[in-house]
Amino acid sequence: MLLFARFLYSLILLILMPLACFYLYVLRGRKNPGYRQHFGERFGFTDAGGDIILHCASVGEVLATAPLIKALLKDTDHYRLVISTNTPTGREQINQLFSKEIKAERVQVCYLPFDLPLAQRRFIRRTRAKMLAIIETELWPNLLQQAQKAGLATLVINARLSEKSAQGYARVAPLTRAILHDIDLLACHHQDDGQRFVQLGLAPHKLNVTGSIKFDISVNDAQRSQAQALKSRLGERPIWIAGSTHPGEPELLIAAHNKVRETQPDAVLIIAPRHPEQFDKVAQLLSEQNISFSRRSERAHQGEAILLADTLGELTMLYGAADVAFIGGSLIERGGHNPLEACAHGIPVLSGQHTFNFDHVYPALIDEGGALWVDDHNLVDTLNSLFSEPQKCAEMGASGLKVVQQNQGAINKTLALIEEQINA
CATH class of the missing domain: 3.40.50.11720 (3-Deoxy-D-manno-octulosonic-acid transferase, N-terminal domain)
Incomplete structure (x- = not known):
């Protein structure tokens, strides 16, 4: 047989x-x-x-x-x-x-x-x-x-x-x-x-x-230094990152960012598509909506609303430049991606509920308060809450880092x- x-x-x-x-x-x-x-x-x-x-x-x-x-x-x-x-x-x-x-x-x-x-x-x-x-x-x-x-x-x-x-x-x-x-x-x-x-x-x-x-996972000195340099370049502004996004998600995340900027007008979104073939498609989407953005590959961010991370090998570092991380592949039925790179920087993690690829990771993060489930309806309120409560942000980040270290x-x-x- x-x-x-x-x-x-x-x-x-x-x-x-x-x-x-x-x-x-x-x-x-x-x-x-x-x-x-x-x-x-x-x-x-x-x-x-x-x-x-x-x-x-x-x-x-x-x-x-x-x-x-x-x-x-x-x-x-x-x-x-x-x-x-x-x-x-x-x-x-x-x-x-x-x-x-x-x-x-x-x-x-x-x-x-x-x-x-x-x-x-x-x-x-x-x-x-x-x-x-x-x-x-x-x-x-x-x-x-x-x-x-x-x-x-x-x-x-x-x-x-x-x-x-x-x-x-x-x-x-x-x-x-x-x-x-x-x-x-x-x-x-x-x-x-x-x-x-x-x-x-x-x-x-x-x-x-x-x-x-x-x-x-560990964050090396070079990654920390690069992240801090980028954060300084972006300025004292609320920054969130959407890492490893898949088709169908950028539209939702950009719409959420536009709403966030109604109460946080200086907020910046770093959006990092999972696959290189999506870089130009996201850029086209932003252009069609007349949203100001810059490309990470051009190293010339001048205060635009969105930074398009169109490079490879930098995602772990980019998490360190943000205050809050959303992990892609989770608003759609893709199964999610690794949240621990963000946790290693000590920042809060947000995720949609389609995370079956990381069922061994998310339960501990949720239970310990290092991550929160969101959807396209409550993402804006969750981001605004975290941006307006730095102490809560810090506590969530510390909880996520603790989960990483304990395992x-x-x-x-x-x-x-x-x-x-x-x-x-």
Whole structure:
């Protein structure tokens, strides 16, 4: 049954491959030419090589895993890493964060191939890796099987599994059991996540509850300095940031900002779209509404109502320039994004209620008073309340920072598991 499930999965994927190539190379390639570059890597033709393949699907996973990667490079000088990703923005983020390590050939970056057996076999053979480490839930059946066949230790890091996702995996139970069979070790956020994996077929001895590495975030001196410099440039004004917004949200957030400025005429909104292809679309939206704005890439803010953050790799720093943070992907059914980058700066967090991607984070933040649920109806009142009560703002920020600090430690536990597996 397992063999048939895997065969059927691979056959369907092979049939759909022309459509997948058309979608990435033509449709996505029109919006972002990066999808057309290094396209051979999508079929396993890579020159990257190293001891550990670390797969981070996109920007969010790259940013969340960066502290772990830095700790791994620092503590184990003899390892070289191949960091794979699915998107051009993820690749660019890796190049930015690890430029020195890439030059020193400690880190190499490539795209993860389509999940075809031959492509994954070629990819693993060319990298000559000893371990495959996957971040969160990028569980590709043929990737895991080919890694096992090649003798690689297979580790899933920072794994999470919501009730909704578990129900989806249960619908393809034979394939799910095959996936979980090929995992040597799974390090997950919480016991509840782990129990769901076990119910789906993961052997209990493979499970480790380490907590989330996303809590092990820290703001470095350079980011603090840059944030303070930007805040000084914006002036003594109420500042809020909307980070990682998705289509459908900018319209709501801009409308809310216009209303906020009725009572806070000097208020500034920093809006940071999640994907680069949205930068010009948001700029066009602002122009059509005759709203004064500047672009972060031009470094020339002169008191406009909105600062469009059209750069990559600066979001963590930008949170530090604001008084309040709204986390995007949550007013729509996208599942939300990481609020901990804002919490690490000690500022209050606001979020819509579609946060199923961070069910392991928000309950503690809400319970401790570091975050508040909002919608497009009460967002304005909530912002005005926080702007008019600096003490409440400070208390919320302190509560969020406390939650971050109390839940740290997953990186050290994960490093120990990596060492244990690769040396087994």
